[in-house]
Amino acid sequence: MKKLLSLLILFLFTLTQELMAQCAMCRATVENNVSNGEAGIANGLNIGILYLFATPYLVIAIIGYLWYRQSKKQKVKINIKDRIVS
Secondary structure, three states, X not given: OHHHHHHHHHHHHHHHHHHHHOHHHHHHHHHHHHHOOOOHHHHHHHHHHHHHHHHHHHHHHHHHXXXXXXXXXXXXXXXXXXXXXX
């Protein structure tokens, strides 16, 4: 579990640098296309922004679920050990 979490965090940090570098390029492209009367790229960019907005919450929810499931398994193991000892 610790290995998976470490790999996930490392993976997220490596992606962050690439995603931040695109901001100025995207904005310039959208401004150029909107000034030329094309709004299609702006709509695609809005969907991309929503995707990037939702991804961290999804990752946190998955980690929280895995943590909850792991703690529930440990609690069951502890209860079984207590019953055996008693």
